[in-house]
Amino acid sequence: MKVSPLSVEGAWKIVPQQHGDARGLFLEWYKADALTEAVGHPLGLKQANMSVSAAGVLRGIHFADVPPGQAKYVTCVRGAVLDVIVDIRVGSPTFGQWEGVRLDEEERAAVYLSEGLGHGFCALTDDATVAYLCSEGYAPTRERGIHPLDPAIGIEWPVEHFELSAKDEAAPALAEAAEQGLLPSYQECLRFRAELTDRAAG
Incomplete structure (x- = not known):
């Protein structure tokens, strides 16, 4: 398993080693020790989610208040x-x-993003099935969003026709969210991650 940092601090790409033969294949898509070594603390698993999307469906950009x-x-x-x-x-x-990182059923890579980062994805195929492990459970009062088509961010989504949920369509632009005080502080995120690392060290 190869764990590599991405250009956004606090995010990593994980590429598993696949073992295949005529019967099929086997891989370890999550290893706690490898992630802990890269991140500095273990992922405290609280919830596991799965979504299935038609091609062109765009989900996000989502984040939650920090802490936690x-x-x-x-x-x-x-x-x-x-x-x-x-x-x-x-x-x-x-x-x-x-x-942006392409995640698919061939490379079978994963991404890890730390607390305070925004996350979204666009389905490139029908029945695109995404599984994700979460450090905290869903809490509606702490959930936030940024409009995924905000030109100030300028995400180069690789599809021409998007399908958004009503909630994502109504999400504010990044500048609006900042003005409303909805965005996490970088220093607060670093402090919280340092606390997690200290706890892990005992």
Whole structure:
């Protein structure tokens, strides 16, 4: 398993080693020790989600208030998606920047994003099935969103026709969310992650 940092601080791409023969294949799509070594603390699993999307469906950009936020470990078990991480942490040196990673049933890679980062994806195929592990459970009062087509972010979604939920369609632009005080602080996110690392160290 190879764990590599992405251009947005606090996010990593994980590529598993696949073992295949005439019968099929086997892989370890999540290894706690490998992720802990890269991140500095274990993923405290509280919830596991799965979504199935038709081609062109766009979900996100979602995030949760920090603390405790919601770290995510995301993979695509069927079809393909463009998974996108957005730095929405006020004060971050890469604030407003994004990185996209193709997740599909061939490479079977995953991404991990720390608390405070924005997350979304676009289905590139029908029945694109995304599974993700979460450090915290769903809490409606702490859930936030940024409009995925905000031109100030400029995500290069690889499809022409999008299908958004009513909630995502109504989400504010990044600048509006900042003005409303909805965005997490970069320093607060770093402090929270440091606390998790300290707890793990005992």
